[in-house]
Amino acid sequence: MEPLRRKALIDATISAIGERGSLDVTMSEIAGRAGVSSALAHHYFGAKDELLQATMRHLLSELGADSRVSLREATNPRERVLAVIAANFSDKQFQAGTIAAWLAFYVEAQKSPAMRRLLRVYARRLHSNLMSGLCALMPRSEADRVAEGIAALIDGFYIRRALKDGTPNAASAIAVIEDYLETKLHQQKADK
Amino acid sequence: MEPLRRKALIDATISAIGERGSLDVTMSEIAGRAGVSSALAHHYFGAKDELLQATMRHLLSELGADSRVSLREATNPRERVLAVIAANFSDKQFQAGTIAAWLAFYVEAQKSPAMRRLLRVYARRLHSNLMSGLCALMPRSEADRVAEGIAALIDGFYIRRALKDGTPNAASAIAVIEDYLETKLHQQKADK
DNA sequence: TTTTGTTGATTGATCCGTCAATAAACAATA
């Protein structure tokens, strides 16, 4: 029962955050969505921030898994980079609820060391995933810079989704980022 | 007296948000920082979200003013773009408190239409400021895309500051963004 | 019967917003 409930509560947390748009969701709200009492949520998670952290870890591991799958299909360095970008803007990831949760967690990270730690894991992983492709395409120092740029672009488009009404368009975000990459690759070839 | 108090309360709001890292600051906390009672804060602003909105507007107008000053010193299109970037990462803007406030407002925008409206003003202004330089350097459609990229990069580096401990380094952020711009300009010249 | 699952009720804390009351500044008037 326990794993079931935990999963349901975490899912409920994401959808609640997604709907409300911030971490300002009550335990009762979350528990209600999961079809249980708030007391049960406390029973399984102890305190609210532990539930939030578990939710964050869940998001993190889902993105990690998606990235790995996406990377496995890549057959060359360039495709590896594209795969990482694609994973971040897949339908599963680039969704209102998930995006809202990421943003809220970024804010939370400013006061919660635990959250900050988790976000750093995300950042490091993203960087190294990007580098795994970029390193073969340009000198290390240049690759580092481009990876930082792409990472900032990804987070930037995530945050900017907060401005748009209606459906977020992952397509145009991908287009801009890929254009950045292609331009960079082109430049590398020219320099050689 | 009124203008004095309003200013003090808005400044107190920014510093409180900056220190706590989120909008989860109480009226008492803010009022205390401004050296007045919480009742007075209510007297001048009515409700908490009005104070928060006033704070957001203040941030917005400060950034707008800084951008205008920075732009005035530019003597050619390329410098105009650089000026906009520089304004966003000036010591005055790229500061822990201010950054925390921007992020928190982004999250708030997901549930508050008023905040969303203000952030859209910011986004539009940034875009048009960037376009004022880019349009002279490349075709409009390309300029649009580059402007979107730079805007996302700026917001991306802002949000990523939440991960770093210690002082935020505006310098490396500027370096990446300017590198992006230069690469793009180079590409334009080559295409011609 | 021991362990696991589950809840309703409750507690204690926090916090927004209001209000009545006081003080200070200001205006009017005799």
Add this chain to the structure above:
DNA sequence: TATTGTTTATTGACGGATCAATCAACAAAA
């Protein structure tokens, strides 16, 4: 100038609402 009236500034205290967390109690497996 002295006095009276009026608006502005300011606060302490409080009502009312919300919410996290606890707990005692009950049901259901094992």
